[in-house]
Amino acid sequence: MFGVLDRVVHAQRHAGSFGGDELAGVAMDAAALSAAFGWHLLASGQSGERIVAAASLEHRALLADASRRLDGLAVLLVAGLLAGPYELARDAAVARSLGATAVHAAFIGGWDHPIPGCDSTRTFSTARSGSRVPVTA
Numbered sequence: 001m002f003g004v005l006d007r008v009v010h011a012q013r014h015a016g017s018f019g020g021d022e023l024a025g026v027a028m029d030a031a032a033l034s035a036a037f038g039w040h041l042l043a044s045g046q047s048g049e050r051i052v053a054a055a056s057l058e059h060r061a062l063l064a065d066a067s068r069r070l071d072g073l074a075v076l077l078v079a080g081l082l083a084g085p086y087e088l089a090r091d092a093a094v095a096r097s098l099g100a101t102a103v104h105a106a107f108i109g110g111w112d113h114p115i116p117g118c119d120s121t122r123t124f125s126t127a128r129s130g131s132r133v134p135v136t137a
Contacts, residue, residue: 023050023051023054024054024058025125026051026054026108026124027051027052027054027055027058027059028055028058028059029106029124029125030051030052030055030061030076030078030106030124031055031058031059031060031061032059033076033106033122034055034060034061034062034076035059035060035061035062037074037076037104038062038074039062039074039075039076039102039104040062040063040064040070040073040074040075040076041055041056041061041062041063041064041075041076041078042063042064042065042066042070042075042076042077042078042091042095043077043078043079044077044078044079044087044088044091044105044107045079045080045087046080047079047080047081047108048077048078048079048080048107050080051078051079051080052078055078064095064100066091066094066095066098068098069098069099070095070098070099070100071098071099072099072101073099073100073101074100074101074102074103074104075095075100075102075103075104076104076105076106077091077092077095077103077104077105077106077118078105078106078107079105079106079107079108080107080108081107081108081109081110082107082108082109082110082111083110084111085111085113085114085115085116088105088107088115088117088118089115089116089117089118092105092115092116092117092118093117096117102119103117103118103119104118104119104120104121104122105118105120105121105122106121106122106123106124107121107122107123107124108123108124109123109124
């Protein structure tokens, strides 16, 4: 198991090399989750912003923005590789304070425990692992 510092370094290295087919695949999966469940994509962190932007350009995806009210919306926080749950937990609290009725999270990996404030979590599979995130109810 990685220590906190090791997880941070690993997440930063991944963020620096995240793009291309890996980004396209994760964006496709985020858009599929949005379409399947009616979740509005909300970026968490820089990698999350890249994923949501790619999902909005290449696929039909519902989008949310934390600069506006989220009254009655179910949102999917989208993030890259996590070093810990803190940023997603903070963003979940912000989404709920803006009126989101449900908050889910999907990220590339790095964390396998519940995220405070999130109703559910999913891990995106990447081109590096060769598998895709399941989109099931």
